[in-house]
Each structure stands twice: as C-alpha cells, then as structure tokens.
Amino acid sequence: MLLSMIVLIPLIFAVLTLLTKTREQARVMALIATVSVLLLTVYTYFNFDSTTAATQFEEFYSWVPSLGISYHLGIDGISLPLILLNAIVMPMLILFTWNDDRKAPNRFYSLILITQGAVLGVFCALDFFLFYVFWELTLIPLFFMVSIWGGPKKHYASIKFFIYTHVASLVMLLGIFGLYFAAWETTGTPSLSIPHLLAQFQFIESGITRDLIFLALLFGFIVKLPVFPFHSWLPDAYTEAPTAGSVLFVLLKIGGYGIFKIMLPMLPFTASPNLMITIMGALGAVSILYGAFLALAQKDLKRMVAYSSLSHMGYVTLGAAGLVSLSVSGAMFQQFSHGLIMSIMFMSCGVINKATGTRIINELGGLAQRMPKLAVIMVLAFMASLGLPGLTGFIAEFSVLAGSFVNLQGYVVIALMAIVITAAYHLWALQRAMFGVYKEKLGNVVDINGYQTLAMGVIAILILYFGLNPSPVLDMMLTNSEHIIGLMAGMGV
Amino acid sequence: MDLMLFAPEITMVVTGLAVLLIGLFLPVESKKVLGYLASLGIIAALYLTIASLGTNALAFYDTLSVDALSQFFKIVFLVVALLFSIASIKYTEGSAHVEEFYVLAIFATIGMMFVASANDLMVLFVAFELASISTYVLAGFEKKNPQSLEAAMKYFLIGSLSGALMLFGITFLYGVTGTTSIPGIAASGAAIAASPIGIISVVLLIAGMGFKIALVPFHMWAPDTYQGAPPLVSALLAAGSKKMGIVAAFKVFIVALIALQVQWQIAFAVLAVITMTLGNVAALSQTSVKRMLAYSSLAQAGYITMAFVVLTPMALGGGILYALSHGFMKAGAFIATAAVVYMVLSGNKDAKDPDHIDNFKGLGQRMPVTALSMTIFVFALAGIPLTAGYMSKFVLFSSTIQAGFAWLAVIAIINSAISLFYYAKIVKYMYFLPTEGTKVSEPLPYTIALVVAVIGVLAIGFWPEPFIYWAMEAGKVLLAGGI
Numbered sequence: 001m002l003l004s005m006i007v008l009i010p011l012i013f014a015v016l017t018l019l020t021k022t023r024e025q026a027r028v029m030a031l032i033a034t035v036s037v038l039l040l041t042v043y044t045y046f047n048f049d050s051t052t053a054a055t056q057f058e059e060f061y062s063w064v065p066s067l068g069i070s071y072h073l074g075i076d077g078i079s080l081p082l083i084l085l086n087a088i089v090m091p092m093l094i095l096f097t098w099n100d101d102r103k104a105p106n107r108f109y110s111l112i113l114i115t116q117g118a119v120l121g122v123f124c125a126l127d128f129f130l131f132y133v134f135w136e137l138t139l140i141p142l143f144f145m146v147s148i149w150g151g152p153k154k155h156y157a158s159i160k161f162f163i164y165t166h167v168a169s170l171v172m173l174l175g176i177f178g179l180y181f182a183a184w185e186t187t188g189t190p191s192l193s194i195p196h197l198l199a200q201f202q203f204i205e206s207g208i209t210r211d212l213i214f215l216a217l218l219f220g221f222i223v224k225l226p227v228f229p230f231h232s233w234l235p236d237a238y239t240e241a242p243t244a245g246s247v248l249f250v251l252l253k254i255g256g257y258g259i260f261k262i263m264l265p266m267l268p269f270t271a272s273p274n275l276m277i278t279i280m281g282a283l284g285a286v287s288i289l290y291g292a293f294l295a296l297a298q299k300d301l302k303r304m305v306a307y308s309s310l311s312h313m314g315y316v317t318l319g320a321a322g323l324v325s326l327s328v329s330g331a332m333f334q335q336f337s338h339g340l341i342m343s344i345m346f347m348s349c350g351v352i353n354k355a356t357g358t359r360i361i362n363e364l365g366g367l368a369q370r371m372p373k374l375a376v377i378m379v380l381a382f383m384a385s386l387g388l389p390g391l392t393g394f395i396a397e398f399s400v401l402a403g404s405f406v407n408l409q410g411y412v413v414i415a416l417m418a419i420v421i422t423a424a425y426h427l428w429a430l431q432r433a434m435f436g437v438y439k440e441k442l443g444n445v446v447d448i449n450g451y452q453t454l455a456m457g458v459i460a461i462l463i464l465y466f467g468l469n470p471s472p473v474l475d476m477m478l479t480n481s482e483h484i485i486g487l488m489a490g491m492g493v
Numbered sequence: 494m495d496l497m498l499f500a501p502e503i504t505m506v507v508t509g510l511a512v513l514l515i516g517l518f519l520p521v522e523s524k525k526v527l528g529y530l531a532s533l534g535i536i537a538a539l540y541l542t543i544a545s546l547g548t549n550a551l552a553f554y555d556t557l558s559v560d561a562l563s564q565f566f567k568i569v570f571l572v573v574a575l576l577f578s579i580a581s582i583k584y585t586e587g588s589a590h591v592e593e594f595y596v597l598a599i600f601a602t603i604g605m606m607f608v609a610s611a612n613d614l615m616v617l618f619v620a621f622e623l624a625s626i627s628t629y630v631l632a633g634f635e636k637k638n639p640q641s642l643e644a645a646m647k648y649f650l651i652g653s654l655s656g657a658l659m660l661f662g663i664t665f666l667y668g669v670t671g672t673t674s675i676p677g678i679a680a681s682g683a684a685i686a687a688s689p690i691g692i693i694s695v696v697l698l699i700a701g702m703g704f705k706i707a708l709v710p711f712h713m714w715a716p717d718t719y720q721g722a723p724p725l726v727s728a729l730l731a732a733g734s735k736k737m738g739i740v741a742a743f744k745v746f747i748v749a750l751i752a753l754q755v756q757w758q759i760a761f762a763v764l765a766v767i768t769m770t771l772g773n774v775a776a777l778s779q780t781s782v783k784r785m786l787a788y789s790s791l792a793q794a795g796y797i798t799m800a801f802v803v804l805t806p807m808a809l810g811g812g813i814l815y816a817l818s819h820g821f822m823k824a825g826a827f828i829a830t831a832a833v834v835y836m837v838l839s840g841n842k843d844a845k846d847p848d849h850i851d852n853f854k855g856l857g858q859r860m861p862v863t864a865l866s867m868t869i870f871v872f873a874l875a876g877i878p879l880t881a882g883y884m885s886k887f888v889l890f891s892s893t894i895q896a897g898f899a900w901l902a903v904i905a906i907i908n909s910a911i912s913l914f915y916y917a918k919i920v921k922y923m924y925f926l927p928t929e930g931t932k933v934s935e936p937l938p939y940t941i942a943l944v945v946a947v948i949g950v951l952a953i954g955f956w957p958e959p960f961i962y963w964a965m966e967a968g969k970v971l972l973a974g975g976i
Contacts, residue, residue, distance in 0.1 A: 063958075066962060129887075133878040166910060170909070174902070177891045184895070
C-alpha cells in the first residue's frame with residue numbers, strides 16, 4: 001500500500017487543489033500533499049534494504065488478465081533515490097513559490113501535483129502498461145505548465161516539447177508492443193510485466209527484432225533525457241517554462257531511469273551489443289561537449305543553465321554505456337545530483353529575472369551586493385555544477401569518467417575536454433552576473449524572501465551533505481549496478 | 494422460435510409507437526415528456542440487450558441471428574441513441590415536432606439493430622434502408638435552416654446511390670450462388686471465387702458500404718452533412734449510423750465473402766491508410782468544430798478498417814471495442830458541441846457558424862462541465878491513456894503488430910500523433926484563450942448526456958476487461974463464419 005499511497009496522494013490532492021478557491025488554500029493543499037509524500041518516502045527509505053538488488057515493497061493486483069495487464073508496483077535501488085529526490089525537492093518547490101502572485105494558483109499547484117504523481121508512478125511501475133500510462137501522464141501537466149505560465153515564446157516551446165516527446169513515446173510504445181508480442185509468442189501467455197519481459201528478451205529468436213525493440217525503447221528514453229541530437233526541445237521548454245516548470249523538468253528523471261532499469265538489463269542480449277554501446281557512449285560524450293559549448297555561447301542565464309543540463313545529462317548515457325559498476329552507479333548518482341543542483345540553478349534564474357526584469361548576463365552585474373543570501377546559495381550550486389570536489393557533482397562526474405575509461409577511453413577523452421569549458425561558462429556567468437560593480441539601472445533589487453531561502457537552503461545543504469557523504473544513496477545504486485554488471489558477465493561484452 | 498430473443502427490438506418498436514401516439518394528444522409545452530419516455534424505453538432495451546449477452550440463436554427462418562456480435566453492436570447503437578435522446582430533450586424544447594424527431598431516431602436505431610442481427614442479405618438491406626431513410630429526414634430536421642437542408646439533400650442523394658450500389662452487389666452474389674443467406678453465400682465460396690462476378694460484387698459492396706462508413710474516396714458527403722445537420726443528428730450519424738456500415742461490412746465481407754479474402758483485404762488496407770491520413774490531415778485546418786469532428790470521424794473509421802486487414806480475433810475484438818468506444822467519444826463530442834451551439838444561439842438567434850471554434854474560447858470558465866467533458870472526449874479520441882480511446886487503440890494497434898502488419902501500425906500511430914494537434918487545439922481554445930462571454934448556466938439534459946458519455950469513456954479506460962472479453966467474443970463469431 002505504501003507505494004500506492006506515494007503515487008496516488010499527489011494525484012488525489014491534485015483534484016482537491018483544483019477545487020480550491022484561493023491562493024492560500026491551493027498552496028496549503030499542495031504543501032500537505034508533498035510533505036506527506038516526503039514523510040512516506042523517508043519511511044520507505046529507512047525500511048529499504050540497500051544490500052540487495054531485488055524488488056521491494058511489491059504490490060500486485062491483476063487488472064486486465066486477457067491482455068496480461070496488471071497493477072504492479074515495486075522499487076529497487078535504481079528507483080528509490082529518484083523517488084527520494086522528487087519527494088525532497090517538491091515541498092521545497094511549493095515553498096519557493098509560496099509568495100508568488102500568479103493567475104489561477106489552484107490550477108498551477110494542481111499541475112505540479114499531477115506531475116509529481118506521474119513521475120513517481122513511472123519510478124514505481126513494474127508493468128509496461130502502467131509505466132506507459134504514467135509516462136504519458138507526465139506530458140500533459142508540463143505542456144499546460146509551459147503554455148499557460150511560460151515566457152514570451154511559450155506556445156512554440158510547449159508545442160515543440162509536446163510533439164517531440166510524444167512522438168518519442170509512440171516509438172517507445174512500438175518497442176513495448178514488439179517485446180510484448182515476441183514474448184507472448186515464446187511463452188504462450190500475454191504479459192506486460194516489466195521483470196517478466198526483460199527476462200524473456202533473450203529468448204526472442206530473431207536478432208533484428210531484438211535490436212529493433214532495443215533501439216525503439218532507447219529512442220523513447222534518450223529523447224526524454226535528452227541527448228544530442230534529440231535535445232532541441234530542451235532549451236526552449238526549459239527556458240520558456242516558469243521557474244516551477246523548469247524545476248519540474250529537472251525532476252523529470254524518467255528518461256535516465258528507463259536507461260538503467262530497462263535498457264541495461266537488455267543490452268547484453270541484443271544482437272550487436274557493441275554497436276549499442278558505441279551509440280550510447282558516442283551520444284553521451286558528444287552531448288557533454290556540445291552542451292558545454294552551447295552553454296558557453298548563451299547570453300541568457302536561464303538558457304545557459306538549460307544547455308548545461310544537456311551537458312550533464314550526457315554523463316548519464318556515457319556512464320551507462322561504460323558498463324562497469326563504478327560508471328553505472330556514478331551515472332545514477334549524476335541523475336540524483338543533477339536534480340538537486342539544477343533545481344537551485346533554475347530557482348536562482350527565476351529569482352534574478354523577477355528582481356531585475358532581465359536574465360541577459362551582460363545586463364546583470366554586482367547582484368551579490370544586493371542579494372547576499374542568493375549569492376551564497378547560487379555560488380554553491382554553480383560550484384557543484386562545475387564539479388568542485390566535496391559537492392555531489394564531483395562524485396557523479398568523477399565516477400562516470402573514471403569508470404568509463406575502462407571500456408570507452410576515446411569517449412572519455414572527448415568528455416574531458418568539456419570539463420574546462422564547463423568551468424569556464426559557470427565561472428564567467430557567475431562573475432559577470434553576481435560580482436563586480438553593481439549596475440544601478442537594475443533598480444532597487446531585493447534579496448530572496450524567507451520561504452525561498454528555506455527552500456533553496458535545504459537543497460543546498462543536501463548538495464553539501466551528499467557531496468561529503470554519498471553513501472546513503474550511492475550504496476543502493478552500487479548494489480544495483482553490480483547486479484546489472486553481474487548479468488553481463490560471461491556475455492562477452 | 495423464441496420471440497423474447499428480440500425483446501430489445503420489440504421494446505424499441507413499442508416505445509417508438511407510443512411516443513408517436515402520445516405526441517398526437519399532447520400540447521406543445523408538455524411534449525418534454527416524450528423525451529423522458531423515449532429515454533426510458535431505450536434504457537429498457539439496453540438492459541434487455543446486456544442481459545441477453547451470451548445467447549446464441551437463429552430466428553425467423555434463419556434470417557436473423559442473436560449472438561455476441563449482434564448484441565455487442567446493438568449495445569453500441571442503443572448507447573448512442575440514449576445519449577442522443579437525453580440531449581434532445583433540451584434541443585426539441587418548444588418545437589411542435591418533438592414526436593417525429595424521437596420516432597425517426599428510434600426507428601433509425603431499430604434499423605441499425607436489425608442490421609446487427611441480419612443473417613440474410615435481404616434483411617440486411619431492408620434494415621439498412623430503414624435506418625438510412627430515417628436519418629435522411631433527421632438531417633433536414635431544421636426546415637428553415639438552409640445548411641441543414643443542404644446537408645440532408647447531399648446525404649439523401651449519395652445515400653440512395655450507395656444503397657443502389659449495395660443492392661446491385663447483392664444481386665450479383667445472388668446470381669452466382671442462388672441464395673441471399675449469408676452462411677449460404679459463404680458455403681458457395683468456391684463458385685464466387687471462380688467467377689469474375691465475385692470481384693465485381695466486392696467492388697460494388699465496398700463502394701456501397703464505404704459511403705456509409707465514409708471511407709475515402711466515398712467520404713465527400715460526410716463533412717458537409719455532419720457540419721450542416723443539427724449537431725445531435727451528427728452525433729447519431731457519426732457514432733451510430735457509421736457503425737451500422739461497419740457491422741454490415743463485417744458480416745458481408747468477413748463471413749459471406751471470406752473466399753475473396755485476399756482481394757478485399759488489399760482494398761481495405763489501401764482504404765484504411767488513405768482514410769485515416771486524409772481524415773487527420775484535413776481536420777488540422779478546420780475552424781468549424783463539427784467539420785473537424787467529421788474529419789476526425791473519418792480517421793477513426795480508418796483505424797477500425799484496419800481490423801479487416803489484420804483479421805485476427807484480437808484485431809476484430811479491437812475494432813469492435815473501438816466501435817463502442819467511438820460511440821461514446823464521438824457522440825459525446827458532438828453533444829458537447831451541440832451544447833455550445835445551443836448556448837450561442839440562445840444568446841443570439843441569428844449567430845452565424847455557431848460551432849465555429851472561436852465560440853469555444855474560454856469555455857472552461859463559461860461552461861465548466863461541458864468543457865471538461867469535451868476535453869475528456871477529445872483526449873480519448875486522440876488516444877490518451879486511461880480512456881476508452883487508448884484501450885481500443887492499444888488492442889487494435891498491438892494486434893496489428895502481432896499479426897505482422899507493423900507498417901500499418903506505424904502509419905496508424907503516426908496518424909494518432911498528428912491527430913493530437915487538432916484535438917489539443919480545441920482544448921487550447923477552451924482553457925487558454927480569453928473569452929468575451931460570461932458564465933452561462935448549462936442546460937441540464939445536455940449535461941446529463943455528457944456525464945453518461947464521460948462515465949462510459951472512463952469505464953472502458955479504467956476497467957476494460959469485460960468490454961474486451963465481449964468484443965473478442967463478438968470477433969470470434971465473425972471468424973467462425975456466423976452461427
């Protein structure tokens with residue numbers, strides 16, 4: 001029941017929030033929901049056995065037996081850290097937006113809660129039908145989020161995001177169908193259970209079928225992640241979204257989750273595993289470098305952060321393709337770390353935009369004098385993002401690069417080149433926007449309010465905490481990556 | 494022979510006649526009662542039909558059959574008729590011709606129900622014509638509205654032509670086989686396959702039924718008629734009458750003409766692809782919501798036609814389930830449009846194009862229930878998960894892949910993605926564009942009909958097991974060659 005509650009509480013509260021009349025009611029309702037999810041998740045975390053890669057807290061009810069669809073939930077060391085990330089940041093997001101004035105607050109908070117429920121649903125689902133339902137459900141609230149409260153190009157950005165990722169989901173659906181029927185043929189019974197289908201994948205006779213299924217699913221995941229060359233929806237959607245929307249995008253870790261949960265166990269059984277590794281590794285390495293170069297060229301602070309997100313997501317694919325437990329667990333940790341860091345970075349962009357009316361780096365300057373609290377938190381996030389030791393970003397990226405070097409030296413060299421550029425754009429932006437002489441024409445800016453300080457501060461402290469002591473989440477990631485790598489031993493990969 | 498096999502039809506006939514007779518003696522202002530009476534009669538017939546699921550029998554010298562297929566489709570027709578009749582309570586308010594309106598709709602439904610039960614081509618044709626003629630009149634019901642008359646005229650001319658083509662096809666089959674019984678024709682499959690006349694009759698029958706289903710290139714009348722006819726009648730045409738064409742085609746091709754399977758499968762494959770693609774592409778640029786829904790209903794018919802190509806129990810089950818889902822979704826969408834049209838016309842009697850998409854601006858605030866229902870219907874039509882549309886597409890498309898027609902499934906899936914554009918456009922207008930109007934009170938009958946349709950759409954989406962089971966059973970009847 002625990003997982004069902006974690007998934008359903010946000011969805012139920014989304015409806016209740018929609019019915020509220022005032023901003024006060026809506027935000028309180030949203031806070032109650034997100035805090036309840038956080039408490040339940042923390043309880044789950046402390047009852048979770050991180051020494052085993054097995055599925056825990058399983059729930060199973062038959063739903064449509066004639067098609068093999070069931071209501072099947074369960075979590076493991078891949079999903080729990082992401083659930084934890086989501087559960088932690090969501091209440092902070094509600095607090096961050098606590099004093100914001102915006103139209104239709106009930107719909108705003110309702111959409112946030114739907115997104116949370118859908119994302120948590122993807123992490124918990126162990127049935128492809130359910131997985132796909134939640135996967136698609138993430139799309140609708142985000143689309144509305146961008147198209148109602150977004151920036152000047154919101155309509156273009158929301159439609160582009162919708163079409164791009166919806167088409168990718170349909171390709172993924174084709175892959176799911178292929179897997180479903182191929183396994184139906186071998187076993188004689190229909191089933192959409194994820195563990196069952198992953199286990200059956202190796203018994204599909206035709207190698208081409210296996211490769212096509214793998215590529216179709218991979219396409220769905222890497223577009224959502226996103227990875228070069230399927231990233232062009234990202235800068236528009238992330239930049240045009242309201243701050244809360246950008247944070248929701250950041251917490252949308254379902255693409256990377258799919259890679260670890262579904263792609264990696266299938267990888268050794270494809271007809272040409274080396275080709276698949278090359279594809280993933282190359283796309284990852286190119287994304288890291290290309291994203292960093294694009295970020296360097298941006299004038300808009302938020303757009304820069306958006307491209308840096310692309311660059312960071314490259315580590316996820318590269319680490320997954322590295323196929324040693326160090327790189328795989330590092331890539332999983334990158335998802336967790338990236339969620340925390342980027343949340344603060346987008347929140348900072350939002351605050352700056354609201355206080356000064358601009359996000360163009362050139363027009364900013366010396367903000368640290370007027371916004372000292374923001375400056376402290378922002379510097380910490382930027383340092384974590386560029387990979388300063390002692391913060392979460394370093395652990396993730398170091399593990400990925402060190403681990404991947406075993407199998408993918410060439411790609412690691414490409415990625416290494418990006419590190420200098422990454423440091424450059426982070427420091428440059430920080431220096432020009434926050435430090436130096438204060439530009440008087442920005443007017444009388446005020447620092448972040450108490451709620452925002454609390455929200456961003458808590459996340460900043462967690463970045464520091466997990467940077468110094470990653471084992472509370474890294475241990476279970478390691479257990480699972482070792483399990484996945486164990487599956488591959490002897491497959492000649 | 495057990496007359497109780499046809500209890501639903503008998504109930505409908507009694508209801509129809511009762512409405513007609515009572516209507517004669519009622520003053521205009523109390524004719525509202527007729528709507529309640531018709532709705533109750535339809536509910537009774539619906540109950541009797543659902544209770545008779547699982548019966549297998551032949552009657553009237555084997556010209557009619559009662560089986561899972563016939564009963565499932567009767568449920569589709571009755572559901573559409575029920576939604577239609579509830580919503581019409583408001584639409585016909587104050588009209589002197591309430592009883593005609595209801596009687597025509599009820600007789601059209603009876604015709605459709607007999608098509609579903611027909612086991613003989615003559616019965617099938619007569620029932621087909623009963624339904625068609627009743628709907629011709631309904632389409633022109635707004636006598637003073639030139640658009641409605643034009644719609645009725647087009648529908649009538651093309652409908653009679655298609656009826657003639659179909660009859661022509663049937664006569665050829667009779668000439669070759671010497672029988673009009675559907676199983677009888679199936680039994681002489683070898684003779685049909687050997688004779689060139691077989692192909693001619695296939696062509697004529699596809700054309701005749703293609704008109705009714707509105708398959709491209711026999712679709713020209715549909716957008717004009719759906720746009721011009723009163724929106725509730727469009728609901729009946731798109732959601733009910735179209736399904737009659739489909740069940741007739743199921744019986745004629747899959748049962749009677751199975752010997753020519755290879756020939757008509759190719760034809761249907763081509764028609765399915767053209768129909769869904771043209772329907773979706775044409776819908777993109779429409780500004781009249783009724784016309785947009787008309788094109789979307791072409792697209793949906795294209796999807797259902799895939800069942801003819803794949804021809805596995807699962808695909809037929811999927812197609813049949815799609816027919817039921819489409820009944821709820823499309824009837825619901827047209828009824829929501831009808832509510833908007835009603836709202837616009839009650840504000841300004843001479844409003845031009847009351848179903849123009851601009852009238853949907855800000856509907857989320859003006860008519861919250863209608864807007865929410867419309868959102869659910871269009872999302873269901875687009876195939877968003879946990880709706881009837883998604884479940885049906887899931888079964889139908891996945892069976893297409895299972896049978897090895899991956900190319901067809903890919904085309905269908907791409908089409909679904911395209912369709913999202915124009916469905917999302919309606920939602921955008923309803924929720925994101927500012928409105929000039931104020932909140933209006935939503936007419937209760939429309940609201941009830943919408944809520945019933947929403948329940949249907951969500952029930953199939955959340956709890957599809959019984960629906961899938963009976964749809965598959967119905968599909969098996971077809972593949973077993975009838976009973």
